[in-house]
Amino acid sequence: MLCTVRPMAQTLAAEVADYPWYHTLELGDGVVTSGMFDHRPVLKHYPLPHDLSGLRCLDVGTMDGFWAFEMERRGAREVVAVDAPDPLALDWPASLRATAEKTLDETKEERFALAHRALGSSVRRVARSVYDIDPEQLGSFDVVFCGDLLVHLRDPVGALERIHSVCSGSAIITNPIERFGIRDRLPLARLDGVDEFGWWTTNLAGLVRMVRAGGFSKVDPSRPFKLPFASGGGWKGVRGVVRALP
Ligand SMILES: C[S@@+](CC[C@H](N)C(=O)[O-])C[C@H]1O[C@@H](n2cnc3c(N)ncnc32)[C@H](O)[C@@H]1O
Numbered sequence: 328m329l330c331t332v333r334p335m336a337q338t339l340a341a342e343v344a345d346y347p348w349y350h351t352l353e354l355g356d357g358v359v360t361s362g363m364f365d366h367r368p369v370l371k372h373y374p375l376p377h378d379l380s381g382l383r384c385l386d387v388g389t390m391d392g393f394w395a396f397e398m399e400r401r402g403a404r405e406v407v408a409v410d411a412p413d414p415l416a417l418d419w420p421a422s423l424r425a426t427a428e429k430t431l432d433e434t435k436e437e438r439f440a441l442a443h444r445a446l447g448s449s450v451r452r453v454a455r456s457v458y459d460i461d462p463e464q465l466g467s468f469d470v471v472f473c474g475d476l477l478v479h480l481r482d483p484v485g486a487l488e489r490i491h492s493v494c495s496g497s498a499i500i501t502n503p504i505e506r507f508g509i510r511d512r513l514p515l516a517r518l519d520g521v522d523e524f525g526w527w528t529t530n531l532a533g534l535v536r537m538v539r540a541g542g543f544s545k546v547d548p549s550r551p552f553k554l555p556f557a558s559g560g561g562w563k564g565v566r567g568v569v570r571a572l573p
Pocket of ligand 1: 474
């Protein structure tokens with residue numbers, strides 16, 4: 328009898344090909360997801376400690392899990408990854424709620440599970456909105472990472488208050504930012520909420536101010552950098568990053 332057993336890497340590659348990916352993830356055996364964003368070349372811009380040994384870490388808005396798996400790779404004792412459970416219950420602008428393409432959100436749990444399995448990860452994924460983060464249920468964390476989520480929230484300051492409530496060490500908060508020319512020393516924001524799945528896009532001073540407004544006592548910005556779509560295109564994708572202390 329002819330028995331065709333496909334090598335494991337081939338099987339994994341085939342599973343990976345079934346999904347659109349947000350994160351570029353190296354899953355082993357040469358299998359790499361073709362993500363919308365590739366954070367690997369810009370890792371140095373994030374003030375995330377290289378060694379997280381012994382620390383309890385939280386990734387808020389984990390999507391495919393890149394940052395949760397990265398914290399695990401850096402030696403974290405425990406990593407919890409939170410994401411909103413219901414794609415329809417995200418803070419969609421009213422104009423887009425019914426019509427917006429939701430495939431990325433509908434399959435994020437499956438993608439995370441696939442990557443989790445391939446990496447042999449111990450990260451614990453918790454289906455929960457950032458607005459429902461609660462220290463009584465999740466405990467407190469030495470390091471909290473929250474990447475590119477605030478721009479998608481109607482109430483980013485309320486979300487930051489929840490993040491602050493579980494942060495006992497430091498938080499690294501990133502968000503797309505804009506520049507408003509000579510007024511950039513002031514904390515400024517542009518409101519969308521109609522054309523794009525985005526609410527308040529701030530300048531760097533605005534991101535610092537927002538994180539302070541969420542309850543953090545000390546907020547240090549890093550130098551902004553570009554994170555464009557991995558597939559190219561005109562969008563510059565400038566990111567602001569801050570490290571905040573409770
Ligand atoms: C633009 S992606 C960013 C993914 C990842 N954090 C990063 O920095 O690459 C936004 C993520 O936040 C999640 N998200 C959106 N609204 C949320 C909410 N209310 N609570 C928790 N996560 C949410 C989305 O499901 C998605 O995984």
